[in-house]
Amino acid sequence: MAKTPVQFRLNGSDKAVFVDGGENLLNVLRRGVGDMSAKYGCGQGTCGVCTVLVDGEPQLACLTLAETCAGRSVDTALGLSDGPNLHPLQTAFMEHFAAQCGFCTSGMLMAAKALLDRNASPTREEVAEAISGNICRCTGYEPIINAIMDAAAKRGGGSNREQGHARV
Amino acid sequence: MARHRGRGMAAINYPIGMNLGGDPSQALVHSNPEGKFTVTLSAIDLGQGMKQVTRQIAAETLGVPIADVYVDTADSDTGPHDMGSFASRGTHRVGNAVAAAAKEARGVMMEAAAEELEVNAADLDTDGRGNIHVKGAPSRAISVKDVAVAAQFRQGKTIAGRGIFLIPLSEVNPETGEMSPVSCYAHACLVADLEVDDETGEVTVLKMTSAYELGRAINPKMVEQQLVGGAWMGMSHALFETPEPYYPDTAHGPRDFNEYVMPGPGDICPHDIAVLERPAPDGPFGGKGPGEMCANPVLPAVANAIFNAVGVRVDSLPITPEKVLRAIKAQGGARPQGAPGGRR
Incomplete structure (x- = not known):
């Protein structure tokens, strides 16, 4: 399957990944860049455990096409704390x-x-x-x-x- | 058409653990050379707090700071045998095993300290801050760390302990059918106030008030957490959820969270809880444990409150609007049962 290069900001850091056509953001986060803080629950947008912020708006990562995140900011629970200081x-x-x-x-x-x-x-x-x-x-x-x-x-x-x- | 208020209560007598085969739990406790302790278990913490409670029990029994105790529940291949996390047995069964293992390890630790201080082990005590001293003479002391180093590198002693908790299997009396399957009971009483809409059959729980007797609350905040969350689950079981295998046909069962209905954060109600502590004679530090009992009394209390509100007895769960409406229709309308003593 053809891969598409996607660049986005994750918790303030630039990331560049190759994603499959139709691949969801949750998969890219967990498998692509190793951020396991967003969980895989129902996989169809009914449980909320994969909630992340895209440009500050809450989105279900399992229903978000990774390609649509190009050039945008994604925030996950992994980025909440400031070093040892919790949010x-x-x-x-x-x-x-x-x-x-x-x-x-x-x-x-x-x-x-x-x-x-x-x-x-x-x-x-x-x-x-x-x-x-x-x-x-x-x-x-x-x-x-x-x-x-x-x-x-x-x-x-x-x-x-x-x-x-x-x-x- | 109207909304009718009702009040129902339920009291329960809840057995902790089960005794089909003795229901044993094992624990191992050992120290590493820097005087920190590891509790090895196969029991699993599902979020109910078993790791925290066993950590407190181990630290208290050993007489060391809780920060110096680590509870490892990682692997049933390498850990000692445990029956599992069910039947509200964690605090009582696993806790007793951990207390026994920690007691044995403490004995070795005190013998090793006695050898270093050249005193009798019976004359020693722990201060709970990582030191062992001669009773009545706090300056005659040695740190747990130094004891662990001495045991490991000089005395050749293993500071470790084994623990098992097993209640002998209760045989059934063939004449009478009598048996004593459990040794420890917790108790609860819960009152549910709710409203039934006789046009839609919808039930809205307005308030829950409960009292729980669960032995010593080894971690009171975690007990509260269990009781609050468990009551929500009980309300969900009473009014919303149909778990397997109770469908007429499994093909009718829900396939996802769109079809498996549960109350959400907008459906919760105030819940006043009183915790009564009556330490159990055979529990670790008197603990019994809340466990499944958190959810149990909610179901009969809700069913009773619905009867009080509209006079119908729904005898299958969940009590859906459809069942309530059918029952009201069958008796020819809502029949509020009123309240003793002129409540409302």
Whole structure:
């Protein structure tokens, strides 16, 4: 099959890869450049574990043609931390116990980052809406929503922050 | 046509682990020459926190900092045998095995320290910060690291321990059918408040309130995490999911997440949880473990609340809008059961 050269920026670094016609971005990330942070779940855009940002917009990498990413910026969960310093969302996910098996986590983080980048102080409903395309089997979503609300509050937004649901 | 509110409750008595063949777990603990410990298991952490809980149990038993303990669950070829991660058995069964292995390793460590300090091992204690000292004389001390070096390079001792937890197989009494399949029970009670739309059959869970008795909560935040997530799964099983093999024909089963319906982040409800700690006599540090019990009481509580709201008993899961509507139609309309004590 003919290969097409594609150049794009991944987490701020230039990448150049040869892709097959019709090859999806997820495959290029995982097999082409070795970024395993976006997960392969359903492969048809219904689970959200492959969520990455393309020019800042959340996209499902399994449904994104790699060729369409030429010249664009792709951000994955691998690029969230600044060296040893975690991104505020990653810290909040840890503090709120928002991961159990962890398979949905990188997709959740990217969906959350896309939200907070365009809305610094979302309501609880807006957070739920932003992650409604991401399936989590373990947490019941509540710790994830709490973590995103907390990350927003600590980044200076968060005027709409409400109490978490669970009380122990 | 109206939306009817209902309240239902369920209480459960939940067996930890199962005893079909004894349900054993094994653990191995050893120190490397710098005084760090590895716990080797074949038990698998699926995200429920087994690695963290066994790490705490090992560190507490050994008397060393938790940072100096690593739990390796990588490989059932090279690890000691374990029955697996099921039946809410991890904290209790694996935890007991780890405690036994760590206790044996601690014994060797204290003997090695005694030889270095030229005292009786029974007179020694750990400080939990990586040192071993003579009881009542903290200055007469040696670090765990120096003990490990001495054991490895001078004394020729292996600081290691083996642990297994096995409950003898319970035989069935042929006369009465009696047996004692488990030794340890956890308990829970959950109240579900919900609303049933008698026009669409749709059920909306408004609130859950629960109390769980699960022995000592060895890691309270992880217990909370399990209970919150598990209750969501219980609600999903009660109202949404049809798992295999309960279709009339597997060809009717869902093929993907478009067809396998689950509640999303917009469908969750407030959940007030009370955790009661009653340490189990045969649990590691009294722990039983939440496990599957997180989801179980939600299903009967939801079914009872639907009866309370509209007077119908749906006896198969999930309780879909179609089943609710058919049942309401069969009894000639919704029959709210009211609330004792004039609630609402």
